[in-house]
Structure formats: structure tokens, C-alpha cells
Amino acid sequence: MTTLASHLRATLTLGTPLIGGMLAQTAITLTDTVMMGWYGVEELAAVALGGSYFHVILILGMGFGLAVMPMVAAAAANGDRRQVRRVTRMGLWIGLGFSALALPLFWWSGAILLALGQDPAVAALGQTYLRIAGFGIAPAVLMTVFRSHLSALEKPRVVLWATMAGAVLNAGLNWVLIFGNLGAPEMGVAGAALASLGTYLLITGVLALYAALHPDLRQDTLFARFWNPDWEAMGAVFRLGWPIALTLLSESGLFMATMVMMGWLGPNPLAAHGIALQICSATFMVHIGLSQAATVRAGRAWGTRDIANLRLAAAAALILSGAMVALTIAAFLLVPGLLVGLFVDPADPLRPEIIALGASLLVVAAFFQLADAGQVMALGLLRGVQDTRVPMLYAVVAYWGLGLPAAWVIGFPLGFEGPGIWAGLVVGLAAAAGLMMTRFWRGPARRPAAAAPA
Template identity: 85%
Template sequence: MTTLSAHIRATLTLGLPLIGGMLAQIAITLTDTVMMGWYGVPELAAVALGGSYFHVVLILGMGFGLAVMPMVAAAAANYDRRQVRRITRMGLWIALIFSALVLPLFWFSGAILLALGQSEIIAGMTQSYLRIAGFGIAPAVVMTMLRSHLSALDHARVVLWATLAGAGLNAGLNWILIFGNLGAPELGIAGAAYASVGTQALIALILALHAGLHRDLRQDTLFARFWRPDWEAFAQVFRLGWPIALTLLSESGLFMATMVMMGWLGPNPLAAHGIALQICSATFMVHIGLSQAATVRAGRAWGRGDQAGLRLAAFAALILSGGMVGLTILAFVLIPEPLIGLFLDPADPLRPEIIAMGVSLLLVAALFQLADAGQVMALGLLRGAQDTRMPMIYALVSYWGLGLPAAWVIGFPLGYGGPGIWAGLVVGLAFAGGLMMARFWRGPARMTGGAAPA
């Protein structure tokens, strides 16, 4: 495979199921947001805040799952199925240990949110949601590990179908449990939480059955003698994974911090922020899917020491991502009102105010599409080359040293409110994207391969 067009086709072949799976995953959160918007604005604000809180915790566990992806891809490129099994199995160990350790963060979330300046009512409602939804953290992290394992072995389609099944289950359970349909009790935000846990458990189960029973994967005996530790492989996954986890946490934490700032402005700006963020997340899933495809393809090239293949894989992924950026900017600029309106009850008296706020946020979001896509694509390529520590430092400096202070200054002292807070996101993401892209093209893209840069 020597031409750019061939690499684009190969990236699409791998990336489309991953994109579909990521879109189906975000559809689960979108369903929660839409249905809670129909149920009530305070409940919508609580679920939006709770969803962001859950995601910040989940993102730490996802870092170790994303470490599994390039390691499995490199081992598979060298036909080392024993290493494939060792890496994924210890990744699952890390997932289960992590899930047990973070449960208290959900149970005592109300006190944490109060300390972050949220109102007592919103903090209490959010805690009620998270005390149930928090039990979904284990299947959610396990799902991430198995998704990475299967994607690296060219079994990404099952990820798509499993996530679509989960999205369908989530929509049905939400409709029944939130509103009390089909004779069920009306549970409101608790119903959304129960639906989320059931959905995550279903997806994890489908992926586990496929990984253990599919004829092409049965040879890996992934779950045989699962209780036996392999501390060498455990350490390998942990060493590569913790910088990824902190990188993701720094970005996700930046978005969570902006959610907290929006909460200082009141429940209506917080609801508008939650809606706009859901829309941005939906479009961003395309870039994440392409980034994961880039990680797998870069990981294989890196494992083989194929520098030319690594560079072509990068060009292919960046071209595809750039095309999506252009389409997204057009949508955010031309049709922001209909996009925001999808999430609100037409009869809600607060609808015009929230739509106006959401439109102003989407117009700012159009500005950071290129920066956000650039940084996630650079991260995917760097992970493929197993280069994770310097990107972590870049992320911490960009998001917390620059982006968060900019969001506060523009939003509050300068008086621009919600759009100003989002402008701070643009600053942090653009700086991070520039640093990480330079890191890839000056580092792994110029090397022969086989070892991560220092």
C-alpha cells in the first residue's frame, strides 16, 4: 500500500465502523439530553452536569483502554498473538481495579459539586443521578478496553452493532422509565440513570462475547485463566496508559470546568451549554473515530518500522478529518436554531431564551472545530507511535495553563458570559493542537520506528 488514495480507502474502511460506533455512543447521551429537555429544564441541567461529571471520571479509565489499541496493533502486525492476549487481559484488570476505586466519587458527588459553586438544588439532583449512573463505570471502562482490542484486530464492525443495540435499548428504557410509560413508575432523572447503566452493561457483554467466541479470535483465549496476573504486561499497559489518561483528563476537565462556570451564570445558561456541548460532541465523534483508525494504522506501521506508511497514514487521516471540519462549520453557522430546538419542548416558555443562548455558543464552537480536530488527530497519531508523555505535558499547559484562565477572564472580568467561556476553549485547544501536530511531524514521522520518542 504505497499511494495516498489507498491509505485513504484503508482509513475509511477501518474508520467508518469506528465513527458509527462513536456516533451511536453519543446518541445514547443525546437521547438522555433530548428526553430530559422534554421533561424539564432543571432536570436537563442536572443530567447535563451529571453526564459531564461521569465522563470526566470515565476518561481516566479510557486512557488505559486507548493504550491497549496501539500495543495490540503493533503485536498483531508482528503476528504475536500471545502478546495481544497479555496486553488486553491486563488492560481489563486495570479497568476493574479502576472502577472499584472511583465509585466513592459518584456517591459523594453532591458535596463535590457544592464545593465547586453549584446550587444546592442542582447539586442534589445531580447526585441522585450519579449515585445510580456511577455503577455503570465498570461496564463502560471494560467496553473501552474491548473496543480498543477489537478495533486493533480489524473487528470494528461489532463495535458499531453493539453500540447501536445499546442506543436502541437506552432510548426505549428512557421513554419507559423517565416518563412512566407502559405502566412503569415515573422516575425522571433516576430513570435516565438506570437506562444508562443497563445500556453500558449490554454493550460490554456483546463485545466480551464476540472477543471470546468469534472464530477468528477464539485462539487468543482472552478470558481463559483470567484470574492469573501478568505483572510485566500490567506494567506495560500502565506505563503507556497513565499519560494518555491524564491527557484526556486535562481536556475533559477543561470542558467540565466550563460547565461549572456556566452553572455560575444560572440553570438556563447551563442548560444551553449542555445542549450545545452535546451537538459539538456528536460532530466530534467523527474525528475521534478517525483518530482511533489513525492510531491503529500508525501503530501497525510503527511496529513494522515503516516510516513512509506512517506518514501516508497521517496524511490520509488528516484529509478526511479536514473535510468533516468544513461541513461542521457550515452547519453551525447556517442552521444553529433548528439544531438547538431539537432538544427543547416546543411549549416550554424558556425555549426562546435557551435557543438564543445556544446559538451564540454554536457560533463560537464553529471557530474551534479546526483546532479541536487537529489536536485529537495529532494525539491519535502520537499514540500509534506510542509517544504519550510529551503530549500529556502539552495538554496540561495548553488546557489548564492557558485555556481555563482565558475562559474565566473573557467570560467574567471582560463580561462576555457564556460565549466568552467558550472562547477560552478555542484558545486552549488551538495551542494544544499546534504543539501536538508539530511533535508528530518533527518526531515520529521522521523516525524509522520501533521505539517511542523520549
């Protein structure tokens, strides 16, 4: 039987490029946040708000892209390349359809942000950002499908290199377009949006070409007769994907709701929240990369009905994630002000206030690192065994039934404001982690895998 040590090595081999790719992808929004922080606090608040708005919509489409990963992994484990092609192609179809339906939400985003109680000036700048960045929703969703396809086939390195190239491009375009360097007009938030759009187009194009032309992958002929529908495969992807999408929406919606609550406190707390959230997102990408590696490893074991290796794959992923949690907690508790200070112009008179606010949020964030990592790792494992519907219900209850009310109560009636809002995140994430971990270890990880769960 395969050993835990061999699973640790395999998870690291697969997970390291995925982690790098996720970090590089985060660098895109991180660069936007850093450069807008040096441009102006109001613009920073608008891009932070607009970025969260974009992400909430994106993750709905990502759910269908992520559904491709365990399905391709299981098909590949059984040598069924025709099924690999079918599910990936229909994942692309669903992604394109979703993107077309989502565009109006970006175009009229200003009215939506105002209805959510945001500052009118911030909402107007947010709409300027989203009307441009919104055209990146299609390449961003399709990027998730290609990333899932290539990762499930254990070709993750191209994802890393393509995303790194995109991060470099984004930084360069931001420098030129936000500030008006090299003779370009100074575009502010519109420049940041154009940079993100160009970046998503580059990454998706590279992944599409690799999937179509690599010698090991040409047999899949992803784009041959692409226009022909495959309703059976589309239905399978949709049935597995919509619970993933709603699960992701429940979590990101909780974070978006906290962003809205922070906006009620004013532009400065909102800017501090955006900075702290970007820092947390950067560390969280390690766990997402490991979670995706866990999905592939679990999906292959589940596809061949090998429960012993399923348990070992899960243990290896959780050990690696736990090590990262320990490092992150230490950094957030020891140097929170230093981390936040990297995002604010030294000459900005509001710098001390924003650093103090952001540092207080990072101290609270240290306490939800374990819970946040636990829930995303459990989700990755459950997706690997194609169990998505019950985890979706757990997510709704944990995030919206517990986390959101706790954020409001601790933040406003109890008077803890920003740190109190973030304490509500701890409540929701901890509940989700406990429920989902229990389901995996008491369900798929201990019973014979006669069939995948509904």
C-alpha cells in the same frame, strides 16, 4: 509503496464503523439530554452536569483502555498473538481496579457539586443521577478495552452494531423510565441513569462474548486463567496508559470547568451549554473515530518500522477529518438555532431564551472545530507510535495554563459570559493542536523508527 488513495480507502474502511460506534455511543447521552430537555429545564441541567461529571471520571479509566489499542496493533502486525492476549487482559484488570476506586466519587457527588458552586437543587438531582449511573463505570471502562482490542485487530463492525443496539435500548428505557410509560413509575433523572447503566452492561457483554467466541479471535483465549496476573504486561499498559488518561483528563477537565462556570450564570445558561456541548460532541465523534483508525494504522506501520506508510496513514486521516470540519463549520454558522431547538420542548416558556443562548455558543464552537479536530487527530497518531508522555505535558499547559484562564477572563472580567467561556476553549484547543501536530511531523513521521519513544 502503498499510495495515499489506498490509505484513504483503508482508513475509511476501518474508520467508518468506529465513527458509527462513537456516534451511537454519543446517542446514549444525547438521548438523555433530549428527553430530559422535554421533561424539565432543571432536570436537564442536572443530567448535563452529572453526565459531564461521569465523563471526567470515565476518561481516566479510558486512558488505560486506549493504551491497549496501539499495543495490540503493533503486536498483531508482528504476528505476536500471545502479546495481544497479555496486554488486553491486563487492560481489563486495570479497568476493574480503577472502577472500584471510582465508586465513592459517584456516591458522594452531591457534596462535590455543591463545593464547586452549583445550584443546590441541581446538585441534589445530579447526585440522584450519579449514584445510579456510577455503577456503570466498570462496564463503560471495560467497553473501551474491548473496543480497543477489536479495533486494533480490525474487527470494528461488531463495535458499531453493539453500540447501535445499546443506543436503541437506551432510548426505549429512557422513554419508559423517565416519563413513566407502559405502566412504569415516573422516575425522571433516576430513570435516565438506569437506562444508561443498562445500556453499558449490554454493549460490554456483547463485545466480551464476540472477543471470546469469534472463530478468528478464539486463539487469543482472553478469559483463560483470567485470574492469573501478568505484572510485566500490566506495567507496560499502565506506563503507556497513565499519560493518555491524564491527557484526556486535562481536556475533559477543561470542559467540566466550563460547565461549572456556566453553572455560575444560572440553570438556563447551564442547560443551553449542555445542549450545545451535546451537539458539538456528536460531530466530534467523527474525529474520534478517525483518530482511533489513525492509531491502528499508525500502530501497524510503527510496529513494522515503516515510516513512509506512517506518513501516508497520517495524511489520509487528516484529509478525512478536515472534510468533516468544513461541513460542521457550515452547519454551526448557518442553522445554530434550528439545531438547539431540537432539544427544547416547544411548550416550554424558556425555549426562546435557551435557543438564543445555545445558538450563540454554537457560533463560537464553529471556530474551534478545526483546533478540536486537529488536537484529537494528533493525539491518535502519537498514540499509534506509543508517544504519550510529552503530549500529556502539552495538554496540561494548553488546556489549564492557557484555555481555562482565558475562559474565565473573557467570560467574567471582560463580561462576555457564555460565549466568552467558550472562546477560552478555542484558545486551549488551538494551542494543543499546534504543539501536538508539530511533535508528530517533526518527530516520528520524519525519523527512522529504531525504537518507540518513551
